[in-house]
Amino acid sequence: MSNILIIGGGIVGLSSAYYLHKQGHTITVLDKGEITDNCSFGNAGMIVPSHFVPLAAPGMVQQGIRWMFNRKSPFYVRPSLHPELVNWGWKFLKHANAGHVSRSALPLKELNLLSKQLYMDLAKEPGFEFELQGYGILSMYKTERAAEEEAHLAKNAAEIGVDMAILTADECRQLQPNLNIDIMGAVHFRDDAHMSPPKVMNALLSFLEKGGVKILRQHEVTKIDTLGAKITKVYTGDKVFEADQYVLATGSWSPAIAKMMNIKVCLMPGKGYSFSEPEPQQRMTIPALLCEARVAITPMNGGIRYSGTMELDKINTNVNMQRVMGIVESVPKYFPDLHPALPLKENIWYGFRPSSADGLPYIGRSTKRDNLVVATGHGMMGMSLGPATGSLVSQIISEQKTDIDIQAFLPSR
Ligand SMILES: Cc1cc2nc3c(=O)[nH]c(=O)nc-3n(C[C@H](O)[C@H](O)[C@H](O)COP(=O)(O)OP(=O)(O)OC[C@H]3O[C@@H](n4cnc5c(N)ncnc54)[C@H](O)[C@@H]3O)c2cc1C
Numbered sequence: 001m002s003n004i005l006i007i008g009g010g011i012v013g014l015s016s017a018y019y020l021h022k023q024g025h026t027i028t029v030l031d032k033g034e035i036t037d038n039c040s041f042g043n044a045g046m047i048v049p050s051h052f053v054p055l056a057a058p059g060m061v062q063q064g065i066r067w068m069f070n071r072k073s074p075f076y077v078r079p080s081l082h083p084e085l086v087n088w089g090w091k092f093l094k095h096a097n098a099g100h101v102s103r104s105a106l107p108l109k110e111l112n113l114l115s116k117q118l119y120m121d122l123a124k125e126p127g128f129e130f131e132l133q134g135y136g137i138l139s140m141y142k143t144e145r146a147a148e149e150e151a152h153l154a155k156n157a158a159e160i161g162v163d164m165a166i167l168t169a170d171e172c173r174q175l176q177p178n179l180n181i182d183i184m185g186a187v188h189f190r191d192d193a194h195m196s197p198p199k200v201m202n203a204l205l206s207f208l209e210k211g212g213v214k215i216l217r218q219h220e221v222t223k224i225d226t227l228g229a230k231i232t233k234v235y236t237g238d239k240v241f242e243a244d245q246y247v248l249a250t251g252s253w254s255p256a257i258a259k260m261m262n263i264k265v266c267l268m269p270g271k272g273y274s275f276s277e278p279e280p281q282q283r284m285t286i287p288a289l290l291c292e293a294r295v296a297i298t299p300m301n302g303g304i305r306y307s308g309t310m311e312l313d314k315i316n317t318n319v320n321m322q323r324v325m326g327i328v329e330s331v332p333k334y335f336p337d338l339h340p341a342l343p344l345k346e347n348i349w350y351g352f353r354p355s356s357a358d359g360l361p362y363i364g365r366s367t368k369r370d371n372l373v374v375a376t377g378h379g380m381m382g383m384s385l386g387p388a389t390g391s392l393v394s395q396i397i398s399e400q401k402t403d404i405d406i407q408a409f410l411p412s413r
Pocket of ligand 1: 007008009013032033035039045047048221249250270271272273274296307350375376378380381382384385
């Protein structure tokens, strides 16, 4: 059994710790924060086998350019000649084509279905009550154009065996009879599920700490020593850590940590916002994706969580109230009885989706550092893919056959 140092305590780091600990390894997790509000806490909590189309897809570039000119739009890229953004943009353009989408669909679906199964297994364990619900997700639209796009997506979904149905507005109303819905129709992705991200994260933390896994908060990795192809030491200020194997699971901060060990990880932070409101009547049971507005609405913790926007920019602490207003204003257009209030700035959560240029996560052993496994770049699917990634990391480290083929996700692809 090995000593393993995991850098990053998001869903990917903690899931890796969970499966490695179960295999009997000795684990330490380092995180720069308190592990209470990273990207794995405030997200929409959707488990998404329906998301088999990577962000880099045909039409995204034209759509993205249209959105750039609207202050309340759900997507924004800060124009910049920063080499990291230029490199990311170039790779994104290279992958925004039909060939890439069709090559990625099956691997993404398999990874998501594996993760859903692992969430279902986790939910049976004592202490893991995290509101897992398997009602699917309704991808709702109001316009002909979005209806066409969703019908096309649904056709591709059917071809690769994703369980879904195209519903009329009335059929949607029958699924949630107490909810006032004003839409043209929806695709019901029935393999999808949802849960409460903070409950998952806290259950993992509590299980790991009770099991003797060292979780070191406020331990920011500041320097890494290498010798030949190996990592030899990791520093958090004046403390030094040594291990047999290392896992890089620092989400949007991964390029900076990778640089400390002289390797490259190409990803950009994609900032998104969320806020929650109580909903005493709890009329919504199935989460909704509002297609035109790109907003996600999830019943959670007895209330409703609203989330959305994707701002590709450097990591920063600004809260763009115009974009939050865009989320607020979109909701009653689909649900006339839901009127979320514009939250105070300090009550708005934001997180950074670690977005790889080709829209696929990086999972696998580094080809440049023998004792490093990379697990990052999960973009808008990281919560969904956390357990599958953690389990694959444990199989890679223990030199076992992986549950699924990871060729499409190798960091060296
Ligand atoms: C608005 C929004 C909605 C979303 N909805 C969904 C959804 O419904 N379903 C879904 O699947 N995904 C969703 N996502 C995406 C998902 O939240 C992320 O992909 C996922 O949380 C990333 O997890 P992670 O473990 O890679 O990174 P993180 O959760 O960001 O964790 C990385 C950790 O690394 C630590 N770290 C960074 N630098 C250092 C350092 N130098 N030293 C030590 N530690 C360090 C950080 O403190 C952090 O705790 C959403 C994201 C957003 C923003």
